[in-house]
Every structure is written in C-alpha cells, then in structure tokens.
Amino acid sequence: DQQVKQNSPSLSVQEGRISILNCDYTNSMFDYFLWYKKYPAEGPTFLISISSIKDKNEDGRFTVFLNKSAKHLSLHIVPSQPGDSAVYFCAASGSNFGNEKLTFGTGTRLTIIP
Amino acid sequence: GAVVSQHPSRVICKSGTSVKIECRSLDFQATTMFWYRQFPKQSLMLMATSNEGSKATYEQGVEKDKFLINHASLTLSTLTVTSAHPEDSSFYICSVRTGVHEQYFGPGTRLTVT
Numbered sequence: 001d002q003q004v005k006q007n008s009p010s011l012s013v014q015e016g017r018i019s020i021l022n023c024d025y026t027n028s029m030f031d032y033f034l035w036y037k038k039y040p041a042e043g044p045t046f047l048i049s050i051s052s053i054k055d056k057n058e059d060g061r062f063t064v065f066l067n068k069s070a071k072h073l074s075l076h077i078v079p080s081q082p083g084d085s086a087v088y089f090c091a092a093s094g095s096n097f098g099n100e101k102l103t104f105g106t107g108t109r110l111t112i113i114p
Numbered sequence: 115g116a117v118v119s120q121h122p123s124r125v126i127c128k129s130g131t132s133v134k135i136e137c138r139s140l141d142f143q144a145t146t147m148f149w150y151r152q153f154p155k156q157s158l159m160l161m162a163t164s165n166e167g168s169k170a171t172y173e174q175g176v177e178k179d180k181f182l183i184n185h186a187s188l189t190l191s192t193l194t195v196t197s198a199h200p201e202d203s204s205f206y207i208c209s210v211r212t213g214v215h216e217q218y219f220g221p222g223t224r225l226t227v228t
Contacts, residue, residue: 032215043207043219044158046115089157093215100215101148104157 003027004092006105014113019077021108023090026071030092034102035064035075038087047088048075077110085112116142116210120220127198127227135193135223137208142218143188146211149181151204152222158207164191198227 005024013019023033031052036044050057050064050073057064063076077084087109091102117140127133137147147164162183163171170183180202182194195202203226209217 034215036219041205041222041224043118043120043209043221046216046218049215100211101160101163102215102217103160106157 002106003030004090004103004105006088006090006108008108009106010109010111012111012113013080015082016079019075019080019084019110019112021075021077021088021090021110023073023075023105024071025073025092027092027094027103028071029094030103032093032100033064033066033073034091034093035062036089036091036104037084038089038107040087044089080110080112082112082114085110115216116140116144116212116218118208118210118218118220120206120208120223122223123221124224125226127225129199129227130197132194132196133198133225135195135206135208135225137191137193137210137220139189139210142210142212144191144210144212145188147185147191148209148211148217149183149191149193150207150209152207153204161193164208195225198225200227203227 034049035047038044048059048062066073087107089107090105119138121136149161150158152158161176164183164185166185172178185191207222209219
C-alpha cells in the first residue's frame with residue numbers, strides 16, 4: 001500500500017524554466033511534508049518542508065504548495081538549473097504516529113536540459 | 115541540520131558472512147536514528163528505528179535477528195547484516211532525527227553479496 005505517490009517517474013525541463021514535481025498522499029493523518037533531493041549512490045539531502053497548517057512555503061528557488069483537501073503537494077523550482085538534475089522524493093510524517101517516521105514516495109527523476 | 119557519515123561506503127562480501135555498517139552523527143547528539151534500504155529505482159524503505167540505549171524498533175517484515183541494530187551512544191548506530199545472502203544486496207542509508215519530523219541522511223552504503 002503506497003501511501004505517498006509520485007506518479008511521474010521522470011521529468012525533463014529546459015534550463016531557466018520552472019520545474020513542477022507532484023506528490024499525492026492517501027493517509028489523512030499525515031501533517032508534515034518534506035522534499036528531498038538525491039544523487040545516485042548518495043543519501044537524500046533535505047530541501048524544504050511544510051506543515052499542514054500552511055499551504056505554501058518558500059525558500060529561495062524552491063516553493064512547496066500543499067492542498068490538503070486534494071491530499072496533494074507540489075515542489076516548484078524556478079529558475080531550473082543544471083545542478084537541479086537529480087531524483088526528488090517527497091516524504092510525509094504524522095505527529096500522531098509516535099516516532100514521526102517518514103514515508104517516502106517513489107521519486108521523480110528531474111533532468112534539466114541546458 | 116546534522117552531518118552524518120557512514121562507513122564503509124561500499125562493501126562486497128561472500129554469502130553467509132556478516133557485515134557491519136556504521137552510522138555516525140558528527141555534530142548532533144542523536145537520540146534517534148533510522149535505517150533505510152533502497153533497491154534500484156525504488157523508494158527508501160524504513161527498516162528500523164534505532165533509539166540510544168534501548169532496543170531498536172523494526173518495521174513489519176524486517177527480520178530483527180538478521181539485521182542487528184546497536185545504538186550504544188548518541189553519535190553511533192550500527193547495522194549488522196548477519197548471514198548475508200545475495201538478496202540482501204542493496205543500498206543502506208541511515209538518518210539522524212533532528213526535530214519532530216526532520217531527518218538528515220548519511221551518504222549510504224552499497225552492499226553487494228556474492
């Protein structure tokens with residue numbers, strides 16, 4: 001049962017344009033969401049997070065939007081740069097779960113075309 | 115955040131032998147660490163939660179007698195894969211919990227069992 005889904009396994013975007021990565025979740029108990037960036041053979045790097053009490057959080061080129069009614073979040077990267085090419089994972093956590101485990105999506109491979 | 119290291123970065127072992135992977139939190143007193151496994155082109159799957167000074171909590175389907183976890187100090191957790199078999203070949207990643215939801219990840223260990 002995949003509780004966090006990233007339906008696009010891959011995405012290609014022209015350098016300078018906006019990259020939009022999507023993530024859907026099914027568990028209504030999730031109340032905190034994170035995005036991680038991962039290069040091959042490396043651990044994930046934290047990018048940005050959002051609490052369910054907000055619908056938007058911005059940090060530099062990265063903005064995360066949360067639509068609780070749709071159980072959907074998205075990560076916007078603008079402008080996209082070649083160094084952004086990586087696999088992006090969304091992750092969800094719930095404060096009622098005890099040890100606040102992260103449930104990861106399946107990842108989206110983003111390729112920025114120079 | 116936290117700086118997390120793992121050792122070794124890659125290891126090859128023969129079937130039936132045991133392998134120990136170390137996860138160190140270099141600049142944060144980690145009460146809780148997590149161990150994940152990632153198969154090629156798949157998501158990160160949580161294996162267990164490692165709590166300093168107490169027994170690890172394993173996820174459903176993870177054999178605790180096969181994947182031994184020791185978290186003897188606030189800076190070190192170890193994962194020992196006992197009697198390794200080729201199907202245990204994977205990318206093992208640890209993380210340090212730094213906040214209610216936030217985790218910072220190590221660079222991972224590539225285990226290949228021949």
